[in-house]
Amino acid sequence: MRFHLKIWRQAGPDVAGRMVDYDVENVPGEASFLEMLDVLNETLVARDEPAIAFDHDCREGICGTCGVMINGRAHGSLRGVTTCQLHMRSFADGDTIWIEPWRADAFPVVCDLVVDRSALDRIVQAGGYTSVHTGTAPEANSIPVPRHAAERAFDAAACIGCGACVATCKNASAMLFVAAKVSHLALLPQGRVEARDRVRTMIARMEQEGFGGCSNTAACSAECPRDISMEHIARLNWESIKARITSGS
Amino acid sequence: MDTIAQKILMALTGLFLCLFLVVHLVGNLPLLMPLPAAQLRFNAYSEALSHNPLIRLASLVTLASVLVHTLVSLVLTRRNRSARSVRYAVARPAETSPWYARRMGLLGTILLLFLLVHMRTFWWEYKFGEVGVDAAGRRDLYGVVVAAFQAEWYTALYVLCMGALGYHLLHGVASASRTLGLHHRRYGRWLEGLGITFAVGVSAGFAVLPVFVYIMRG
Ligand code: HEM
Numbered sequence: 001m002r003f004h005l006k007i008w009r010q011a012g013p014d015v016a017g018r019m020v021d022y023d024v025e026n027v028p029g030e031a032s033f034l035e036m037l038d039v040l041n042e043t044l045v046a047r048d049e050p051a052i053a054f055d056h057d058c059r060e061g062i063c064g065t066c067g068v069m070i071n072g073r074a075h076g077s078l079r080g081v082t083t084c085q086l087h088m089r090s091f092a093d094g095d096t097i098w099i100e101p102w103r104a105d106a107f108p109v110v111c112d113l114v115v116d117r118s119a120l121d122r123i124v125q126a127g128g129y130t131s132v133h134t135g136t137a138p139e140a141n142s143i144p145v146p147r148h149a150a151e152r153a154f155d156a157a158a159c160i161g162c163g164a165c166v167a168t169c170k171n172a173s174a175m176l177f178v179a180a181k182v183s184h185l186a187l188l189p190q191g192r193v194e195a196r197d198r199v200r201t202m203i204a205r206m207e208q209e210g211f212g213g214c215s216n217t218a219a220c221s222a223e224c225p226r227d228i229s230m231e232h233i234a235r236l237n238w239e240s241i242k243a244r245i246t247s248g249s
Numbered sequence: 250m251d252t253i254a255q256k257i258l259m260a261l262t263g264l265f266l267c268l269f270l271v272v273h274l275v276g277n278l279p280l281l282m283p284l285p286a287a288q289l290r291f292n293a294y295s296e297a298l299s300h301n302p303l304i305r306l307a308s309l310v311t312l313a314s315v316l317v318h319t320l321v322s323l324v325l326t327r328r329n330r331s332a333r334s335v336r337y338a339v340a341r342p343a344e345t346s347p348w349y350a351r352r353m354g355l356l357g358t359i360l361l362l363f364l365l366v367h368m369r370t371f372w373w374e375y376k377f378g379e380v381g382v383d384a385a386g387r388r389d390l391y392g393v394v395v396a397a398f399q400a401e402w403y404t405a406l407y408v409l410c411m412g413a414l415g416y417h418l419l420h421g422v423a424s425a426s427r428t429l430g431l432h433h434r435r436y437g438r439w440l441e442g443l444g445i446t447f448a449v450g451v452s453a454g455f456a457v458l459p460v461f462v463y464i465m466r467g
């Protein structure tokens with residue numbers, strides 16, 4: 001297959017960037033989107049041009065490292081997949097494809113399509129953990145967890161932190177990410193202990209990082225490769241309200 | 250105040266305004282009665298309202314709600330805009346969220362302008378204008394209403410603005426319930442349906458009144 005690409009090129013964080021046109025040929029339909037960029041990069045390197053920088057690691061949809069805006073959609077328009085799991089067969093031969101980095105002031109561009117998502121890490125560092133030492137897996141019956149809670153906690157924990165929610169949100173809000181992190185711990189007995197402080201510190205950090213607020217448009221959830229539900233945003237709000245109206249222990 | 254606290258304020262003031270809308274709609278229903286009951290009942294109701302201290306208080310809370318809701322929406326919108334200073338060259342937001350969920354500011358601005366026009370036409374006239382009296386000797390707000398909706402453009406404006414209200418509420422009610430942390434595994438869908446019914450019912454109810462007056466009392 002052949003494609004006409006329009007790709008954001010930016011040499012570094014403090015220099016101006018622009019969209020640059022490229023043509024790529026001989027791309028197999030079974031190539032992933034990242035492999036298509038690999039093909040293009042090989043031709044660029046052969047011509048002594050700088051390769052296009054993009055983030056990737058596992059290339060099997062589980063690590064959350066990859067992610068670009070493809071024709072105005074985070075990870076492309078195929079539902080429930082990351083960029084590395086999007087295959088060129090879902091495009092038509094000869095398509096023009098616009099490729100841009102995640103855009104959010106909290107995600108500064110590092111180079112080309114690579115953005116700095118450490119703001120998400122700092123939110124997790126602010127409280128997205130349990131500080132009790134849990135040791136090895138406990139005997140299953142010693143900490144009863146209702147099945148529906150386990151299921152929902154697991155759904156939330158499926159978040160791979162790719163940042164598509166922020167990238168697609170009209171407000172560049174990180175609510176769905178924070179909701180997933182707060183929710184999966186709040187639903188489990190091990191996480192309940194610190195639930196109140198956790199929601200406060202994580203929200204405080206989220207605000208500090210400069211993300212926008214949540215307008216509940218649900219674009220984040222629609223674009224999430226892990227289908228994280230809006231229900232978790234409701235739960236985050238609920239936890240936050242509870243933390244506001246109750247006093248600390 | 251963080252954005253979540255701001256959203257809680259938006260939701261609480263918004264829901265209070267929803268409550269106000271219901272009371273206001275029910276109060277206006279006498280307009281649909283046959284004459285002369287429509288005139289007498291509507292004017293009696295208006296007079297009763299303007300002398301009831303509880304309603305006085307409620308109208309102050311309503312005014313405060315509109316002000317807080319509007320001001321907080323400005324603060325939020327500014328922050329939300331500034332969270333992405335470099336825009337996408339290509340964006341296809343319509344594929345992931347409905348337009349009215351993304352245009353709450355625009356819909357709200359229409360509602361605010363509508364409120365000003367609405368207050369000028371009825372509240373101001375009733376308070377300070379030259380208004381006749383009905384058979385029972387009460388100030389004839391009914392007459393003001395009928396006179397206002399003789400003009401096609403004014404009636405049409407109302408219907409359009411009620412469309413904006415409907416869309417604002419369509420997203421607003423669902424959004425507010427999420428902002429306040431409501432979700433339920435079993436009743437969630439049911440609640441969603443209730444929100445849609447409310448949005449459509451209230452806006453359609455308010456749109457019917459001017460059309461009815463225009464056609465039936467012309
Ligand atoms: C009858 C009048 C009104 C009612 C019943 C109403 C109701 C609501 C409700 C229930 C919400 C949802 C709150 C949430 O998302 O948690 C909302 C959101 C909103 N309203 Fe209103 N509203 C009214 C008038 C206005 C006016 C006059 C403005 C501004 C000029 C406005 C601007 C907004 C905005 C911008 C939002 C979205 C905020 C966000 O999600 O970021 N509204 N409204």
Ligand code: FES
Nearest residue numbers: 059063064066084
């Ligand atoms: S590279 Fe790991 S999810 Fe795409």
